Amino acid sequence: MIAPKIYSHKYESGLTSQIVLRPNFNQRFFGIIVDFGSADPQEKPGSAHFLEHKLFAKPEGDLSHQFEKLGADVNAMTSFNETMFYCSGIDQNNKLIELLFRLVGEPYFTKENVAKETPIIQQELAMYQDDPSWAIGNNLMIEMFDQSNLGIDVAGTKESIAAITAEDLTQVYQENYLPEKMHFIACGDFSEGQIQSITSLVDKLQKKYLDSSKKAKFSDLQEHGKMRDLVIDSTTDSNMFGLGLRLQNFKKVLSSWELAQILLEIMLESKLSVMSPWFEQMKQAGLVTNSLQISANYTRQGNFVTILGLSPKSPILIDQIKKEIVKPISSKDLVYAKMFFEMQKKEWLAQHERSLNNIPFLAIEMAEGSLDNEDSYANLRNLQAMSFEDYQKFCQSLLEGCEICSVSLRKGK
Known part of the structure; x- marks a missing residue:
């Protein structure tokens, strides 16, 4: 690297x-x-x-x-x-x-x-x-x-x-x-x-x-929503749905927001991506056909994950996703989970190498990291050196106390 x-x-x-x-x-x-x-x-x-x-x-x-x-x-x-x-x-x-x-x-x-x-x-x-x-x-x-x-x-x-x-x-x-x-x-x-x-x-x-005479102020005040499961009327025929995961402060688990974000996305992709055993089961049950969009985010005001997808039976699929997120990895899925983790480490490394040839992307990523006191190269090195056992432990800690809400569309209303 x-x-x-x-x-x-x-x-x-x-x-x-x-x-x-x-x-x-x-x-x-x-x-x-x-x-x-x-x-x-x-x-x-x-x-x-x-x-x-x-x-x-x-x-x-x-x-x-x-x-x-x-x-x-x-x-x-x-x-x-x-x-x-x-x-x-x-x-x-x-x-x-x-x-x-x-x-x-x-x-x-x-x-x-x-x-x-x-x-x-x-x-x-x-x-x-x-x-x-x-x-x-x-x-x-x-x-x-x-x-x-x-x-x-x-x-x-x-x-x-x-x-x-x-x-x-x-x-x-x-x-x-x-x-x-x-x-x-x-x-x-x-x-x-x-x-x-x-x-x-x-x-x-x-x-x-620039005016350097004033002292800068920051605020990390956190508001808390109702965390309900909603069904909202839609004038379209879309069968889109989404889940929101409200998480604890990443810094209580890892010193790096960015590394916590990466680990969460890898973990959720391993459970819910088209490559996962779970997705194949949901596909065979007629609950899902397209991949889910997963995004982990960190802000001063709170850390969260959003998961968006399409399903003709979204209430059933939402329930299945909630169960899969919090479910421990079973012994029969352990080989797949380890393989996926190692594959994702290589993918993040490859993504880093590609970013070096994209000047705007590289500059924006580094500028964002500078404000958050994040070192992307140190985080990538830590990810490459991380064992599967430590990865599991960190993900379990990051999800501890997680709250989940959902929103789905009611078609044609």
Whole structure:
């Protein structure tokens, strides 16, 4: 396993940076990630996502056009605990970095441009709501985390989006877009001179654009939903369903959130994937035909797993999944479970090797890891060295006290 060469730096303001070397690649990637997302404290749900949209607005118009003039792509994304702004191009390194810091560091919120953005974000949310998987996922999150910022969609609600003002965005920005909550990353083929130039330029720009006078705040307040089994009416003929597993704090079991996430996904895939003996039994019983979508997640406000699928008899299948999740591995399935674990360790290693050739993916993963104090390479080494017995023990501990809820659609209502 080969890790790329990384130049790390921490500035006096608290801003951190990484320059990740990938020799012989033409593409250069630059990003700024902020340790603030939709689940973090904000009076009006969706403010973090709205803020991400409006930071592109400048007095002369949409700043993305300036990136395009340089032949670069630019984008942004908001997740539960993070917001990231990033661009990629072939050359013009310094100009791209300057534009990126101006994008993040020069807010321009007016009553007019906020009012113009409101229906755009509402329409974006409405598009998601037409998808049956959104209805399942949204209701699962509310069942697990109630009407908290984690329970509500990243974009907020139609009502909360309409209530957000320029003053709200300014307050949220000033409280959260602070250098000690931000990380800069560059990834590509850079010479020694370019590395020094980038490090110096970032120092100059963060002093120009970022306010280091305020102290950053974090919150891990956790809300608890009702954890019910719901059946909701649907205007479609979809027979989609979902389960939500609310879990204890991963750090009580492992020092790494990321490694706990990986182990849980491996364990659940071993029990429920198309390769498992259980899936074959469910298939023969006519309960399932397509693979299940399994995702483990960690946030400051709570750790959880979602499982989505399709079934003509979802109540029966949901019950079978619940039993399979908590059931100990039987002696007859032990050989398969060990084989699957070893196979998944190889798959994660292969996935890591593939990621080295995908500059944006590699940079975003490393930037996210930097905020969580995660070392993906150390986690991968620990996974490769882990015994099946330790893997079993960790998974049992991670599932201890697990609560499960479910949501399924009632067709044609």
